Structures are given as C-alpha cells and as structure tokens.
Amino acid sequence: MATNDHLLVAALDFGTTYSGYAFSMRHEFKTDPMKIHANQAWNSGGRALLSLKTPTCLLLNDKKQFIAFGYDAENQYADIVMDEKQDEYFYFHRFKMNLHNNKNISSEMFLEDILGKPVSAVDVFSLSIKALVDHFMNSVKKQGTGVKIQEIQWVLTIPAIWTDAAKQFMRECAEKASIPPEKLLLALEPETASIFCQYLPTEKLHGADQSFAMSAEGTRYMVADLGGGTADITVHEKTKDGRL
Structure with a gap:
C-alpha cells in the first residue's frame, strides 16, 4: 500500500x-x-x-x-x-x-x-x-x-x-x-495548531480589522499552547510560497 x-x-x-x-x-x-x-x-x-x-x-x-x-x-x-x-x-x-x-x-x-x-x-x-x-x-x-x-x-x-x-x-x-x-x-504541537487555523473561518470582534486573514501572505500571528505542564508561545508568519 x-x-x-x-x-x-x-x-x-x-x-x-x-x-x-x-x-x-x-x-x-x-x-x-x-x-x-x-x-x-x-x-x-x-x-x-x-x-x-x-x-x-x-x-x-x-x-x-x-x-x-x-x-x-x-x-x-x-x-x-x-x-x-x-x-x-x-x-x-x-x-x-x-x-x-x-x-x-x-x-x-x-x-x-x-x-x-x-x-x-x-x-x-x-x-x-x-x-x-x-x-x-x-x-x-x-x-x-x-x-x-x-x-x-x-x-x-x-x-x-x-x-x-x-x-x-x-x-x-x-x-x-x-x-x-x-x-x-x-x-x-504549535505547528499543527497553526495549520488547523488556516482552515478556520475568521471570527471577527466588533471593530476588528476586516482585512485580517490567516491565509494571507505576510500574516503574522501567535499560537499560545497553555498545557497542563508547560506553556508554549510560538510566532508564525505566512510566507509567499504558502509555508510558515
């Protein structure tokens, strides 16, 4: 197979x-x-x-x-x-x-x-x-x-x-x-969370920047994983070729 x-x-x-x-x-x-x-x-x-x-x-x-x-x-x-x-x-x-x-x-x-x-x-x-x-x-x-x-x-x-x-x-x-x-x-873990976010429909708060999109080139965002033993914070940027 x-x-x-x-x-x-x-x-x-x-x-x-x-x-x-x-x-x-x-x-x-x-x-x-x-x-x-x-x-x-x-x-x-x-x-x-x-x-x-x-x-x-x-x-x-x-x-x-x-x-x-x-x-x-x-x-x-x-x-x-x-x-x-x-x-x-x-x-x-x-x-x-x-x-x-x-x-x-x-x-x-x-x-x-x-x-x-x-x-x-x-x-x-x-x-x-x-x-x-x-x-x-x-x-x-x-x-x-x-x-x-x-x-x-x-x-x-x-x-x-x-x-x-x-x-x-x-x-x-x-x-x-x-x-x-x-x-x-x-x-x-932070990479899997980040990839998952690429498919999420963007939920906007009142007054938020309407142009924000997780999949847009150059987008920078933070992934915070607050676990039971450790807290991991990672910053990602979407590159031109679609990679993180």
Whole structure:
C-alpha cells in the first residue's frame, strides 16, 4: 500500500494532564477539511461528565501489566486506595513531564509511580499510547468502517521544545504500541495548531480589522499552547510560497 493510500488520519494528543484523539476521513477531508471527528465518550464515572479528553493516568497490576487508562484508571485506583491495596499496583500520572529538560532520555530509563516504585519508561508510555490506539480502533469499529490499523495515517503531537532524544523515545514507544512505523508522523504541537487555523473561518470582534486573514501572505500571528505542564508561545508568519 502506498504511503498516501490511507483511509483516514488519526491524531493522538498525548498530554501532560489529559489525552485524547481526533480523526478525519479521507473522502470527507476532500470536500470539507473541517469535518473532524473527536471522541466524546470519555466517561468520568461517578461525576457524570462526558469529556473530549481523559486524564493521562495509567494503572498496572503487580506484574506491571495493563489494567486501565484515563478516567477508568483514576476511578479504579481510588477504590484500590480505599481498600488499602495500593502496594499491589502501579499508578502513574503526569509522567510526560519526565521528558522535559531531561538530558538522559533512553529506552533504558525507568519512571517511578505515585509510591516511588520503578517501571520501564518505555512500558509506561507505550501502554498509555496503546490504550488510546485501542480505544480509537474500537470506536471506529463500532461505526462499521472496518478500517485496519495499517490503513491509517497516525499523527502523534509533541512539544516543539523537546530534544531529538525525546522525539525518538516517543517514536519508539508509539511503534511498540502497535502503530506501524511507516504510518507514524510526529508533529510539533504549535505547528499543527497553526495549520488547523488556516482552515478556520475568521471570527471577527466588533471593530476588528476586516482585512485580517490567516491565509494571507505576510500574516503574522501567535499560537499560545497553555498545557497542563508547560506553556508554549510560538510566532508564525505566512510566507509567499504558502509555508510558515
């Protein structure tokens, strides 16, 4: 299958505090680039809240095997703590921050869970990414698309400030999470936001400059990504050849 013969594009937003995904079908993108689907069924359990994202939390058993991710992991671990059995499990949250400003990133590194118990960092990240992938695949299966994982162009967004070592680490984790390497793209978060804005209809406030257009040559604008762990601000300019 040729590289551009994918049936849809799935984007994974693996965040510091919350994660989620969105996707665009190839035939829909051709007629309407803004036809983007996002999962709206992250159920937070007892709080009766439907969310576009789920907490970046991972729960493993005593053999370091996957139990749950997101709200499910959060809720199950709360019950485990109530039963005072937390020593029999591994619970991780906000672990993405370990890749920020870390000069010793490698596939051999370990992460400590909430109680200080170590687990391979590759396992923690790959199991979390796989949880998102599996949730997405189950979601599209229920819609009757019958799409296979190798027929999808996968996009994993990453912070622009990450080192090459951090980017390579995430690529290895994504591949271990069953994403075919030839179908995986790592995209910088501010650049993906900027590209998305090129398709947005301009919403103007009363009194705003009516000549402003995101796609106009020479347009300069700021992208502010206020995340759970860091705040990234990037300034872009639209060049003559249409690039940023």
